[in-house]
Amino acid sequence: MAAKPKRKGFFSRLRLPVAKEYVYPSSRTGMFLVGGVGAALVLGLFAFNAFVQEGALVSNGPLSSNHASFGGDCQACHTPFQAVTDDKCSVCHEKYGDEIGVHTFESHYLYRSADFTRVVPQPNEPACFNCHNEHVGRDAPITEVADALCLQCHEYGSFNDGHPEFQAVADSLEDPNLKFPHTLHVNEVSDREDLVDIEQACLYCHNADDEGKNFQPISFDQHCDTCHLTTSVATPWIPVASGNTVGVLTLESLRSDGRPGSLWTYYTNPGEFQNRGETVRKTPVYHQDRWVIANLQRLRRLLYPSTGLADLLLASGDVDTREARALYDEALATLRTYAEELRSSPERTVQRELSQVEDLLAVVERRLRDPYAPLDETKFAVSLAERDTSLTDDEVDVYESVVAQLTQPCQQCHYVENATIVRAKADQRTLIRAEFDHSAHITTTRCLDCHNAIPIREFNATESTPPPAQDHAGIQNLPSIESCFTCHDNGKAANTCVTCHLFHPDKSQHSNLLLYLE
Amino acid sequence: MKPTVPKKAYRPRASRAAASGVLKTAGQTTKRSGATRWANTWVQSPNWFFGFWIVVALCLVIYTLNALFGQVHPGSAWGLSYGIAATILFVAVFLYALRRRLMKVRALGRSWVYLQVHVYGGALFLLLVFMHTGFQWPQGVLTWWLWALSIWVVGSGLLGIVLQKWLPTLLSSGLTTEVHYDRIPDLVSEIRRRAEALVEDADYAIRTFYRDDLAPSLTGPETHLAYYLGASDVNGRSRQFDALGAMLPAEERAKLSELREMVQTKQEIDAHYTLQKALRGWLLLHVPVSVVLIVLLGFHIFSVWYW
Numbered sequence: 001m002a003a004k005p006k007r008k009g010f011f012s013r014l015r016l017p018v019a020k021e022y023v024y025p026s027s028r029t030g031m032f033l034v035g036g037v038g039a040a041l042v043l044g045l046f047a048f049n050a051f052v053q054e055g056a057l058v059s060n061g062p063l064s065s066n067h068a069s070f071g072g073d074c075q076a077c078h079t080p081f082q083a084v085t086d087d088k089c090s091v092c093h094e095k096y097g098d099e100i101g102v103h104t105f106e107s108h109y110l111y112r113s114a115d116f117t118r119v120v121p122q123p124n125e126p127a128c129f130n131c132h133n134e135h136v137g138r139d140a141p142i143t144e145v146a147d148a149l150c151l152q153c154h155e156y157g158s159f160n161d162g163h164p165e166f167q168a169v170a171d172s173l174e175d176p177n178l179k180f181p182h183t184l185h186v187n188e189v190s191d192r193e194d195l196v197d198i199e200q201a202c203l204y205c206h207n208a209d210d211e212g213k214n215f216q217p218i219s220f221d222q223h224c225d226t227c228h229l230t231t232s233v234a235t236p237w238i239p240v241a242s243g244n245t246v247g248v249l250t251l252e253s254l255r256s257d258g259r260p261g262s263l264w265t266y267y268t269n270p271g272e273f274q275n276r277g278e279t280v281r282k283t284p285v286y287h288q289d290r291w292v293i294a295n296l297q298r299l300r301r302l303l304y305p306s307t308g309l310a311d312l313l314l315a316s317g318d319v320d321t322r323e324a325r326a327l328y329d330e331a332l333a334t335l336r337t338y339a340e341e342l343r344s345s346p347e348r349t350v351q352r353e354l355s356q357v358e359d360l361l362a363v364v365e366r367r368l369r370d371p372y373a374p375l376d377e378t379k380f381a382v383s384l385a386e387r388d389t390s391l392t393d394d395e396v397d398v399y400e401s402v403v404a405q406l407t408q409p410c411q412q413c414h415y416v417e418n419a420t421i422v423r424a425k426a427d428q429r430t431l432i433r434a435e436f437d438h439s440a441h442i443t444t445t446r447c448l449d450c451h452n453a454i455p456i457r458e459f460n461a462t463e464s465t466p467p468p469a470q471d472h473a474g475i476q477n478l479p480s481i482e483s484c485f486t487c488h489d490n491g492k493a494a495n496t497c498v499t500c501h502l503f504h505p506d507k508s509q510h511s512n513l514l515l516y517l518e
Numbered sequence: 519m520k521p522t523v524p525k526k527a528y529r530p531r532a533s534r535a536a537a538s539g540v541l542k543t544a545g546q547t548t549k550r551s552g553a554t555r556w557a558n559t560w561v562q563s564p565n566w567f568f569g570f571w572i573v574v575a576l577c578l579v580i581y582t583l584n585a586l587f588g589q590v591h592p593g594s595a596w597g598l599s600y601g602i603a604a605t606i607l608f609v610a611v612f613l614y615a616l617r618r619r620l621m622k623v624r625a626l627g628r629s630w631v632y633l634q635v636h637v638y639g640g641a642l643f644l645l646l647v648f649m650h651t652g653f654q655w656p657q658g659v660l661t662w663w664l665w666a667l668s669i670w671v672v673g674s675g676l677l678g679i680v681l682q683k684w685l686p687t688l689l690s691s692g693l694t695t696e697v698h699y700d701r702i703p704d705l706v707s708e709i710r711r712r713a714e715a716l717v718e719d720a721d722y723a724i725r726t727f728y729r730d731d732l733a734p735s736l737t738g739p740e741t742h743l744a745y746y747l748g749a750s751d752v753n754g755r756s757r758q759f760d761a762l763g764a765m766l767p768a769e770e771r772a773k774l775s776e777l778r779e780m781v782q783t784k785q786e787i788d789a790h791y792t793l794q795k796a797l798r799g800w801l802l803l804h805v806p807v808s809v810v811l812i813v814l815l816g817f818h819i820f821s822v823w824y825w
Contacts, residue, residue, distance in 0.1 A: 011695070011696075012694070012695045013694070013779060014709070014712075014779055014780060016705055016708060016709070016783070017708065019698065019701055023698050023700050023701055024700070025699075025700060026700055028801065028805070031805040031806050032805065032806070035805055035806030035807065035808065035810055038806055038807075038809070038810050039809050039812070039813035039814070040813075042663070042810055042813070042814060043813050043814065043817055046660055046814070046817055047817070050821065056659070057658075057659040057660055058659075058660050058821050059658050059659070059660075060656075060657060060658040060660075061656065061658040061661070062657060074825060078825040080824055080825070081823065081824060083825065129593070130593075130594075133589075133591050133593060135657060135658065136591075136657055137657055146589045146590075148587055148588040149589060151587070
């Protein structure tokens with residue numbers, strides 16, 4: 001008897017047979033196998049490209065134009081398991097091997113401050129690549145650093161929220177070293193040059209540099225000479241020094257004195273000096289007049305015997321620390337002048353020593369080229385503490401009386417302290433830590449819209465001058481940071497950190513090709 | 519290939535939640551009173567659903583703060599954090615695949631939880647990837663692949679969710695037959711065998727109709743997009759049967775009616791085949807690409823670490 005087929009039952013109207021046994025779903029392992037094979041192929045492609053070829057497929061994106069030439073050489077920037085180290089950047093950017101370097105945080109601390117006490121490593125100093133994001137496209141602006149990176153150390157909200165006032169404004173950086181009422185000069189220049197626009201009078205003295213960003217230093221010869229120290233100006237009659245008489249030395253005495261830097265006495269016109277009894281006067285008087293300066297230095301040496309380096313300068317050493325380099329440059333130029341005067345001497349010993357002196361000056365000059373050479377402007381200072389203690393107050397008064405007579409023409413504009421002409425600030429750049437481009441602003445605003453601390457417009461209209469309290473050289477006429485907010489605010493003109501600030505030293509250092517040599 | 523017979527038949531184990539009456543299966547929720555129809559259909563767990571949106575909102579707040587106060591870049595501290603979070607989440611999402619292969623290991627916890635992590639974590643993974651890239655098109659080839667594959671994998675996953683919510687409803691509402699997908703070829707063969715036996719001694723007209731019009735469609739399961747729209751008579755067979763029936767004697771009309779029953783059943787099986795194929799087929803879009811993504815993600819992490 002044939003076995004009866006075993007049936008479990010039927011379903012649907014058609015009475016289809018149900019499954020005889022449990023039906024397992026088909027395996028899905030195949031999907032993983034397909035994925036695994038695909039993954040292996042793709043991985044192989046990328047790994048081959050990364051380790052055998054140039055790695056273009058694995059790169060996170062094209063390098064910026066600045067670094068495009070390294071596109072096929074990952075190792076030029078990357079060190080395995082160490083990411084991009086600053087050392088690799090330095091290979092190109094700081095070849096000169098200086099310990100501080102242009103692109104380091106040390107240089108950032110020193111930049112514009114010139115304060116070596118600030119060169120202390122901070123815990124949150126990021127590496128180069130943190131600020132300069134690479135692999136984000138050929139046209140990526142890798143120098144445009146996000147504010148957030150700056151704010152890691154500089155703790156305030158943004159330019160419009162908590163940014164400190166400009167240092168020159170906040171500290172009321174007055175420049176009392178010159179007697180200069182702006183309004184008077186604007187009125188004079190406007191009248192003399194027949195200027196219609198008052199701001200042309202501003203630009204008469206404030207001449208823009210080549211880029212139009214800042215202004216060239218004020219020059220006496222260019223800007224003041226027309227009106228000041230004309231040929232009719234003379235010193236008062238000043239006693240001539242002889243025996244116990246405190247006074248000045250005549251041209252002949254200075255010549256016979258033979259001090260370094262007295263060559264000028266041989267080619268100065270004796271006719272500029274007039275003698276009356278035991279007094280002398282000079283007319284005309286020039287700007288930085290050598291006879292006045294020489295006598296002033298002599299009187300200062302008598303009053304302050306240990307002034308040292310002050311004699312190498314024409315004026316005092318009253319400068320900010322970051323401008324100390326100018327003092328050293330001037331002192332070096334003076335020493336070179338002294339050396340030049342000895343060149344005509346026939347004595348062999350003098351020539352031998354002169355050669356050594358010139359070598360020494362060359363060494364000093366090379367050291368001064370280092371932008372981070374430590375400088376000390378106080379070495380040029382003359383202080384009351386250094387006054388000759390053997391002099392009585394009466395004797396000091398006599399000396400100071402002679403100094404006052406000698407510098408009387410100078411004192412129309414300059415101040416004299418400690419028998420020294422106080423140095424006037426010729427460089428008009430007052431933004432210490434930021435960059436400001438005047439040419440970029442003059443197209444949309446006028447000079448006096450921002451520089452409005454002195455009411456020049458009002459007094460120019462009435463051709464009058466304000467009282468000295470309202471207008472003197474001490475008033476810098478600088479706009480406050482609030483005036484910038486008018487345009488530089490969110491949604492208006494740019495207000496990022498890098499709009500005004502440079503992290504690295506300015507372009508004058510970038511162009512120092514010595515920094516890039518091996 | 520014929521499935522092998524297991525030594526011990528698989529018996530689905532009712533979960534604790536199912537036993538308590540809260541849940542039936544992983545994919546079937548108990549309707550919540552007071553919830554909208556949409557919520558009952560699409561949201562298995564309100565806690566996970568709302569938790570997901572809270573985390574999404576939190577992520578977007580964090581990203582906004584990042585954009586305002588930090589640097590938006592994959593290599594920044596913020597960007598790296600998003601990338602690391604995305605990777606951790608991706609690993610957690612991948613655990614679902616492992617859990618499915620270790621169903622018998624109770625100590626691993628409920629699969630349902632793994633599924634929720636898989637679904638919501640996957641969506642969150644994509645958001646973190648976007649945050650990592652700053653919501654920008656990646657510049658590199660590898661990073662572009664990672665970005666595109668992430669979108670593909672999460673997109674195909676979302677497609678799978680939609681299909682798994684929509685197609686079962688379509689299958690259960692419009693069809694009278696339930697068929698196991700892997701038995702469909704056998705059942706179609708059975709129908710064809712019966713149909714051929716039926717028409718063997720039928721009228722010439724029925725035989726011709728069968729041979730010319732019906733036989734080709736009974737050779738195997740067929741796919742028709744019309745089944746996605748709920749259609750049942752995709753070839754207009756009813757009208758053909760009606761027209762032919764009007765011309766046949768009563769005796770032959772009974773055979774035709776039986777043949778019509780078979781064809782209709784075959785069409786329902788085809789509908790099952792079409793819709794169930796989609797229910798299974800979307801995984802082909804999802805799983806292999808996910809494997810590629812895992813491997814490339816690993817290589818990306820290595821390359822970032824190495825370079």
